[in-house]
Structures are given as structure tokens and as C-alpha cells.
Amino acid sequence: MNGKPMKTAVLGCGMISSTYLPTLIQKFKILEVAGCCDANEEAAIRTAERFGLQAMTPEELLADESIELVVNLTPGSAHYETNKQLLKAGKHVYCEKILTLELDEAKELMVLADDKHLYLGAAPDTFLGSAVQTARYVVDSGMIGSVSSCYASVTRDYSFFTGLSGNGLAKGGGIAFDFGVYHVTALISILGCVKEVTGVMDTRKPAGVYQTIDKLGETYTMECENIMAGTLVFENGVVGNLLFDSNSLFTLPERPAVVIHGTEGILYMADPNNFAGEVKVLLKGNTEPFVMQQAHGFDEEYRGVGAAEMAWSIRNGRKNRANKEMAYHAMEILHGIAESGKSKQFCAIQSKFEQMPPLPRGYRNIIRSISREEVSIALN
Known part of the structure; x- marks a missing residue:
């Protein structure tokens, strides 16, 4: 080596x-x-x-x-x-x-x-952190059975973040492309390629007012998205839902931010923007989930x-x-949801990546x- x-x-x-x-x-x-x-x-x-x-x-x-x-x-x-x-x-x-x-x-x-x-x-x-790697271990081991569906969501108050830093205004700085990409990457790292998507992306009330003292009362115009909702169809048949909204409340901690449903159980995972975080598993026949003990490294920043x-x-x-093909696939998923919102049709995802x-x-x-x-x- x-x-x-x-x-x-x-x-x-x-x-x-x-x-x-x-x-x-x-x-x-x-x-x-x-x-x-x-x-x-x-x-x-x-x-x-x-x-x-x-x-x-x-x-x-x-x-x-x-x-x-x-x-x-x-x-x-x-x-x-x-x-x-x-x-x-x-x-x-x-x-x-x-x-x-x-x-x-x-x-x-x-x-x-x-x-x-x-x-x-x-x-x-x-996705190389202990939380997502543990979630993948749970899925790969068959602990929750055959995966049938998944869900990922995040809410933020971008009026607060924009007012503090000026971020989140320009294209590429919105809730989906700047933040939701963590959730998409976590899901595809565990479940593999997506073959088609549908959904909607929008910018609700793009005009806003700065909240910081130095710009208090001044207005800004948001050029990026502040809401996206979508459905993913994975190549393995799993169906997933996404919801990214920066017009709501900043909830911390966000639990669960990612949910994966299987025939024998359900996996709950915290915010994949972080390397660490609890991974909980609810198995068939039980009424309460247990916290999965983690054995992977990278459990901090x-x-x-x-x-x-x-x-x-x-x-x-x-x-x-963390290769270019995986990064491109995540990008194409987000772009595909945006395009689907315009065409009102499912959008086929052309790219593929090797699940490492x-x-x-x-x-x-x-x-x-x-x-x-x-x-x-x-x-x-």
C-alpha cells in the first residue's frame, strides 16, 4: 500500500x-x-x-x-x-x-x-460518517428485511440564515441543491441508483427583508429554490419521497430526517448533514425502536x-x-425533479454510479x- x-x-x-x-x-x-x-x-x-x-x-x-x-x-x-x-x-x-x-x-x-x-x-x-455507514450496515445485513420505501425531509428558516450571512440567495444556494443533496447522497449511498423521478421545485415569496442590524429593512430577492418535493423510483424497486422546505422552522435536532422501510422493520436516521447521530431500528413485533450500536469511525466532525x-x-x-459519478447522479436527481415540475411528467435519470x-x-x-x-x- x-x-x-x-x-x-x-x-x-x-x-x-x-x-x-x-x-x-x-x-x-x-x-x-x-x-x-x-x-x-x-x-x-x-x-x-x-x-x-x-x-x-x-x-x-x-x-x-x-x-x-x-x-x-x-x-x-x-x-x-x-x-x-x-x-x-x-x-x-x-x-x-x-x-x-x-x-x-x-x-x-x-x-x-x-x-x-x-x-x-x-x-x-x-455519507462516510458513522451514522450513514451504520444505516447501510443495517440495510445490507437484511436486519429490516427487503426495503420497500424511504423518506427524507428537512426544514429550515432561510429568512434567518439569509439575514445573517446573505447566503441562500443565489442559484445553487437553495434548500435542495445546497442542503437536500446531503439527504439524496445518503439515500443513494445505501440504496443505489435512481431510475426516474417526479416532483416540483419552486421559489415561494422570493422577496424578503434582511433581519440583521446592518441591513435591517433592506429587501433582497431570492434567486434559488426554497421548496422541493419529489418522488424517487430506485432501480431496485424502492420508492422514496423527498421534502425540502426553507420557508418553515429550523428544527434542531431533526429526528428522524431519513426513514427507510423494510418488510421486517423500519430504520430511522438523524440529519445526514452530520457525520454522527443516532440510528434507530424498529423490528416487526416490537413497539419501541432500539438505538443501533455503532462500530464505524468518523463519529465527529x-x-x-x-x-x-x-x-x-x-x-x-x-x-x-465520494466520486464524480455519484456526485453527478445526485445532481441529476435534483435537476430531474425540477424538470418534472415544469413538464408535469416523470423524468428518467440517465446516469448511473457504482455503489462502492x-x-x-x-x-x-x-x-x-x-x-x-x-x-x-x-x-x-
Whole structure:
């Protein structure tokens, strides 16, 4: 097994970088995080000083042949151009959700990556966490029998989030594409490919008023969706429902956020935006669910584990788990629901992805060292 550290840089020094960088720097020996870059030079310098990195200009990043992997944390609207430039420069790329805003752009990037024999991966990587991996173990083991249906939902109050940060206004920042993609990714990682979808996507009352003191009374216009409801038909016959609504209340904790129904029982799972969370199972003949004991690693904040797992995959010549095909499939599901709402017909999902092996069990609360956690993602 080739464990040579991969020299890595981060592109984008916004708020999410402060979540990614501690994980990338401190928790995985496979990654040697050397630099950070941002179109805003001051942001790059601040981040570099905070984390002990080299501040780089975009030109320096693209020209530095020693940088093998770039973790792209720019906004979704910038992913097409930035991912394209990085791939053309010969860099492997792992980007924060989503691959791009448009399907045709994502497909172009996938072809480019294949042509240049480069890896392209994307968040969300929370499906590698202990909660979703435990849920998959329950389903794969047959504990709840043959799965027949599933359900995922999330509610948020985006008037609150928009008022605080200005996020959630532009295309790609809505409740489905920015947040619901976690739920879709969790479901397909457990149940496999979707063959067709139907549903509706809308922007209800797009005009709003900022709630922060600095902009109090000023109005904004939301360009992204704030509600989506859909039905998924999986290739294995499972039927699923989705409901994503950012016009309602921000409920925390959200339990259950994902439900999977089987012939012998029901699985309940918490918010897949998190790596950890209770997984409950209600078996036939019982009246109360039990909490499934978890034996997988990554039971705390590990944002960026997908990039580390991709680095291990590159070094050892295998396909990474948070791969471009899976990310594209999740994107196409969301786009398909939106298109179905316009056409008033079912929308066939053209893409497929290979359902990757689950992570090995037995790494939770045994040894919390970096090397022990590395083992759990280095194995097939």
C-alpha cells in the first residue's frame, strides 16, 4: 500500500475553510496541506497565518507542479470555471458540493478528468460518517428485511440564515441543491441508483427583508429554490419521497430526517448533514425502536474525509468513494425533479454510479489516533 503523503492546497478561504482545514491538516497523514489560495489576497493571507500555510495566488497554485490535489472550497457558482482550470493544470480536484450548477458543465468536467487521467470528487462526504455507514450496515445485513420505501425531509428558516450571512440567495444556494443533496447522497449511498423521478421545485415569496442590524429593512430577492418535493423510483424497486422546505422552522435536532422501510422493520436516521447521530431500528413485533450500536469511525466532525479517501484511492489505484459519478447522479436527481415540475411528467435519470464498498467496521472508540482512522479509509 502506497501511503506517500499527497501535497495538497485549498482554493477558497471563506467560512467553510475553517471547518475543512483542521481535518485536512491534523487528521490524515496521507495529506500534506501546503498552501491556500483565494481571489481575495487578504483572505488567503489570513488563512495562511492562522493554519501555518503558504498563501498562494491563483496563478501560483495552477503553476505549482508539486501540488497534486486541490480541495476546491469556492462557491458553487464558481465550480465550473475553477474545477476546469485545475484539471487543465493537471491537478486532482475534490470540491465542496456541488460539482457545478448545470448538468452539461458537470458532464464536461467528468470527461476532462477522464481524458487527463485525473480524479474528480465532490462533497457531501458525510455519507462516510458513522451514522450513514451504520444505516447501510443495517440495510445490507437484511436486519429490516427487503426495503420497500424511504423518506427524507428537512426544514429550515432561510429568512434567518439569509439575514445573517446573505447566503441562500443565489442559484445553487437553495434548500435542495445546497442542503437536500446531503439527504439524496445518503439515500443513494445505501440504496443505489435512481431510475426516474417526479416532483416540483419552486421559489415561494422570493422577496424578503434582511433581519440583521446592518441591513435591517433592506429587501433582497431570492434567486434559488426554497421548496422541493419529489418522488424517487430506485432501480431496485424502492420508492422514496423527498421534502425540502426553507420557508418553515429550523428544527434542531431533526429526528428522524431519513426513514427507510423494510418488510421486517423500519430504520430511522438523524440529519445526514452530520457525520454522527443516532440510528434507530424498529423490528416487526416490537413497539419501541432500539438505538443501533455503532462500530464505524468518523463519529465527529470530519469534513474533508472525502478528500483524504480520494488521496488514498489515487495512491493505491482504486476508485474513490465520494466520486464524480455519484456526485453527478445526485445532481441529476435534483435537476430531474425540477424538470418534472415544469413538464408535469416523470423524468428518467440517465446516469448511473457504482455503489462502492462500505467502510470497514470496528474503528469506533478503539484507538483515536490518526493512524487508526487512516486504516479505516485505506482499506477497500
